[in-house]
Amino acid sequence: MKRFWNWNQDGDQRQLAISGVIAPDSWIHDNVSPQVFQDELNESQGPIDLWLNSPGGDCTAASQIYTMLMNYPNDVNVKISGIAASAASVIAMAGTTVSMAPSAMLMIHNPLTIVGGQEKDLDHAAQMLVETKEAIINAYELKTNLPREKISAMMDDETWMNVNKAIELGFADQMLGDDHQPTDCYSYSDKQSDLVVLNKLKRTSQNTISVKSLQKRLSLLSH
Incomplete structure (x- = not known):
């Protein structure tokens, strides 16, 4: 098993680093790596800082990690230090908040495969x-x-986004090191503000509260 993630503890804050190619040995026929990641994720329930620097990799692995993080009961604060491209950008979307370094990049494109046969x-x-x-x-x-x-x-266009563009389009919430003005480095809108709040509320709300219900509440608060 080639590990592309590592855990550290900084006081009450859990630190998870995902770097390099995601699952260089595919997880499709691997029952060990996903379970190891899940077990380590469940070792504690504190908030997580996820430092992400990856060019992408296996879509199946990224999907599993995304799902595990989305189901984690506490905050997952994604911090893109270098690049979150391809499959790594999917993992980034699990963040309660997504922050990017001033020089970081995020890239999305169509999935790829290699196939032969009839x-x-x-x-x-x-x-x-x-x-x-x-x-x-x-x-x-x-x-x-x-x-x-x-x-x-x-x-389709293989879109590359610096932190400013990622915030404008909603893929990121803030620039690292700009905590006092979390999304002011490019453009800021009421809609984006609501989305940041929704991401946090979805983590803590009960299953009986729907996203539409949360959106309705935000709409009422804004009037």
Whole structure:
């Protein structure tokens, strides 16, 4: 098992670092690595600072990590120190908050695969890529609230985002080192403010409270 993550403890704050290629040995046929990550995640319940610097990697591994972090009962504060590209950008979307270093980059693009075989095998692979893209869009849409069509077009174009653009589009919430003005480094809107609050509320709300209900409450508060 090639580890691409490490844990540290800083007082009550848990520190998780994900760096390099995600799952260089695919998790698809690996029952060990995902369980190890899950077990280590569950060792404590304190808030997590996730330092992320990865060019991407295995979509299946990224999806599993994203789901584990989304189900974690406390805050997960993602901090992109260098790059969060491809599959790594999916993991970033699990953050209660997403911060980026002034020089960091975030990149989204269409999923890739390598396949050989008969025509039916190629057709099957093409359909798999279509469904994989839709699944990835789900994570981006939940974080950004952008239209699916816009996200799809951005993936088609292989979109690179510096911290300013990522904040503008809702992929990030703030610039690292700019805590007093969390999203003022490019443009700030009431909509983005609501999304940041929603991300926090979704972590602490009970299952009986829907996202639509939370959005309605925010709408009432803003009037």
